[in-house]
Amino acid sequence: MNAPLDLARLERGSMDELRPALEGAVPAVMATVAADGTPNVAYLSQVHHVDERHVALSFQFFNRTRQNLLAHPRSTVLLVHPIGMTFYRLHLRYLRTETGGAVFERMKAQLAGIASQSGLDDVFVLRGADIHEVLAIERVPVAPRPPGLPAPQARPAALPVLSRASQRLGAARTLDALIEAALDVLQHELDMPQAMVLIADSAAGRLYTVASRGYTPSGVGSEIPFGQGVIGVAARAATPLRINHMTSAALYNQAVLGGYGRDTQAEIAYPGLARPGSQLAVPLASAGRVVGVLFVECGQEMRFNHEDEDLLVALGGQLAAGIDLMHESEEPCGTESDAGAPQAVAPAAAPLRVRRYRRDDSVFVNNAYLIKGVAGAILWKLLTHHREGRHEFTNRELRLDASLGLPDVSDNLEARLLLLHRRLTEQCPALRLQKTGRGCFRFDALAPVELVESD
Amino acid sequence: MDKPLPPLKPEFLAMMAKGVSLMLCSCDPALTPSVMRAVGSRIEDEGRRITAYLGRAQAAQLLADIASSGRLAAVFSQPSTHLTVQFKSRRVRIRETREDDGPHLEAYLRSMEQEVAAVGFAPVCAHALLAHAPGDLVAVEFEPDEAYDQTPGPQAGRQVSAH
Numbered sequence: 001m002n003a004p005l006d007l008a009r010l011e012r013g014s015m016d017e018l019r020p021a022l023e024g025a026v027p028a029v030m031a032t033v034a035a036d037g038t039p040n041v042a043y044l045s046q047v048h049h050v051d052e053r054h055v056a057l058s059f060q061f062f063n064r065t066r067q068n069l070l071a072h073p074r075s076t077v078l079l080v081h082p083i084g085m086t087f088y089r090l091h092l093r094y095l096r097t098e099t100g101g102a103v104f105e106r107m108k109a110q111l112a113g114i115a116s117q118s119g120l121d122d123v124f125v126l127r128g129a130d131i132h133e134v135l136a137i138e139r140v141p142v143a144p145r146p147p148g149l150p151a152p153q154a155r156p157a158a159l160p161v162l163s164r165a166s167q168r169l170g171a172a173r174t175l176d177a178l179i180e181a182a183l184d185v186l187q188h189e190l191d192m193p194q195a196m197v198l199i200a201d202s203a204a205g206r207l208y209t210v211a212s213r214g215y216t217p218s219g220v221g222s223e224i225p226f227g228q229g230v231i232g233v234a235a236r237a238a239t240p241l242r243i244n245h246m247t248s249a250a251l252y253n254q255a256v257l258g259g260y261g262r263d264t265q266a267e268i269a270y271p272g273l274a275r276p277g278s279q280l281a282v283p284l285a286s287a288g289r290v291v292g293v294l295f296v297e298c299g300q301e302m303r304f305n306h307e308d309e310d311l312l313v314a315l316g317g318q319l320a321a322g323i324d325l326m327h328e329s330e331e332p333c334g335t336e337s338d339a340g341a342p343q344a345v346a347p348a349a350a351p352l353r354v355r356r357y358r359r360d361d362s363v364f365v366n367n368a369y370l371i372k373g374v375a376g377a378i379l380w381k382l383l384t385h386h387r388e389g390r391h392e393f394t395n396r397e398l399r400l401d402a403s404l405g406l407p408d409v410s411d412n413l414e415a416r417l418l419l420l421h422r423r424l425t426e427q428c429p430a431l432r433l434q435k436t437g438r439g440c441f442r443f444d445a446l447a448p449v450e451l452v453e454s455d
Numbered sequence: 456m457d458k459p460l461p462p463l464k465p466e467f468l469a470m471m472a473k474g475v476s477l478m479l480c481s482c483d484p485a486l487t488p489s490v491m492r493a494v495g496s497r498i499e500d501e502g503r504r505i506t507a508y509l510g511r512a513q514a515a516q517l518l519a520d521i522a523s524s525g526r527l528a529a530v531f532s533q534p535s536t537h538l539t540v541q542f543k544s545r546r547v548r549i550r551e552t553r554e555d556d557g558p559h560l561e562a563y564l565r566s567m568e569q570e571v572a573a574v575g576f577a578p579v580c581a582h583a584l585l586a587h588a589p590g591d592l593v594a595v596e597f598e599p600d601e602a603y604d605q606t607p608g609p610q611a612g613r614q615v616s617a618h
Binding site: 002031035040041042061064084086091143145148 | 479484486491523532539541543586605
């Protein structure tokens with residue numbers, strides 16, 4: 001009989017150095033042993049990082065590995081680091097199975113992405129997240145490396161990028177400028193050309209897109225229910241979600257979106273890529289609640305790594321705080337007006353027939369859907385006042401107007417005004433909303449307007 | 456077990472003969488599993504005799520466990536197709552490598568270059584995955600007692616039937 005394995009004598013590595021190996025570029029295998037001493041090896045779809053001392057594995061089948069773990073919780077996982085193809089052995093002890101919570105939700109969404117790629121959607125059901133304690137991370141002795149191994153891809157250094165991003169976000173004086181600054185950083189500093197910012201409407205249980213980059217049309221105003229798709233799950237579970245093998249996993253997002261509200265005209269199409277390879281959704285949390293989601297995607301697989309996720313979480317923290325701050329600061333109008341002189345109605349401009357449906361505050365201009373909900377109610381209020389000759393408005397009066405149906409808490413009026421501003425710019429430039437200072441704005445109609453109401 | 460295993464399904468045999476990913480596992484007296492990737496394989500007598508090659512430095516515990524317990528599990532898996540088969544054996548022998556192992560190691564490396572390329576890696580990555588110090592190799596010969604289809608899907612885990 002040989003001596004049992006002595007963990008204390010292994011050459012140990014850290015979870016930080018191991019993280020790239022968890023991406024699953026080279027599949028990991030798990031070795032377990034049955035009570036009668038029969039060894040077993042099984043391939044793993046992904047080893048999920050939980051924290052420095054724990055990992056999670058998906059429980060999908062009542063297979064031999066699971067039977068072994070329930071009888072004898074000790075396992076050994078062989079992992080390959082994608083840079084240099086070096087090996088690690090993860091020595092684990094199975095602790096428990098979770099069927100809810102952030103880790104489970106994250107794995108469920110990731111599994112859905114992997115499943116749709118492999119065409120095994122019906123087979124890949126997540127029964128639980130098996131939480132394992134990491135007893136040791138063993139560095140397997142490295143054999144001589146062959147020459148000509150691909151070098152790691154050069155990536156921007158995270159801290160200088162964050163430093164510049166922080167300065168830009170800190171300098172933004174409006175919600176619009178704040179969000180644009182964040183999207184600029186993603187596009188120009190991090191080479192993430194497809195990105196969206198969505199704001200949470202907690203009362204309605206949805207997120208709405210207020211800004212995007214890299215999509216035509218922009219999709220501003222499109223909505224995603226909480227808990228659905230990569231974006232909705234990230235918001236509901238308040239956890240970052242990163243999927244590196246999706247290809248046709250738009251199925252996951254699109255099927256989900258397809259089930260919601262597609263029967264009505266009052267719907268703006270979700271702008272996402274038709275065939276994303278990688279997606280990363282980061283919840284924007286401030287003061288303990290999710291105010292929105294920062295989302296990036298790419299046609300290429302394995303595009304976003306742990307470091308990208310960490311970076312977007314840090315960037316998202318400041319963005320979230322900024323969104324909250326913009327919402328709260330509503331001092332009376334300052335003197336920072338950047339609006340031009342009031343423009344007269346151009347007599348030649350085509351008249352606008354604006355119809356509002358009271359049942360959902362949806363607004364159509366010349367029979368084309370524009371916006372609905374709180375933003376639709378705001379637009380209607382502005383149009384009716386405008387008919388009486390008013391142009392200047394304040395956030396405060398909107399907030400105090402019970403007819404708009406703003407929830408009492410966390411209504412994020414500023415984000416709704418930004419959404420309205422963007423929809424008008426894209427769909428109906430003859431109606432113009434301009435900020436004239438903090439907490440105040442100007443509304444103009446550059447064409448004759450006819451107002452019609454329906455139930 | 457003296458009864459020979461029924462012949463393997465041709466698709467498994469063809470895959471194994473070509474040279475695909477091979478993982479070996481055993482355990483110590485406390486049932487702690489040990490595991491390592493083989494750096495080569497040799498298939499004889501239609502899969503009734505299999506040789507896996509391991510680097511001693513990288514598989515020290517596994518080799519000690521195999522020697523001590525006399526049993527192992529071995530999984531062949533083709534990266535491009537996910538075709539996977541697992542063997543269990545209690546008829547295991549560890550021996551030094553011989554001159555006639557050389558061509559099998561060379562053919563295995565060539566096959567793995569193709570396999571990693573098929574899933575998007577540079578062929579040189581196969582050399583890194585299978586790297587070992589000269590003179591560090593050891594051969595693990597075994598005769599399968601049981602075989603299981605472990606290709607992902609609902610059939611995973613079924614004992615392989617005769618064909």
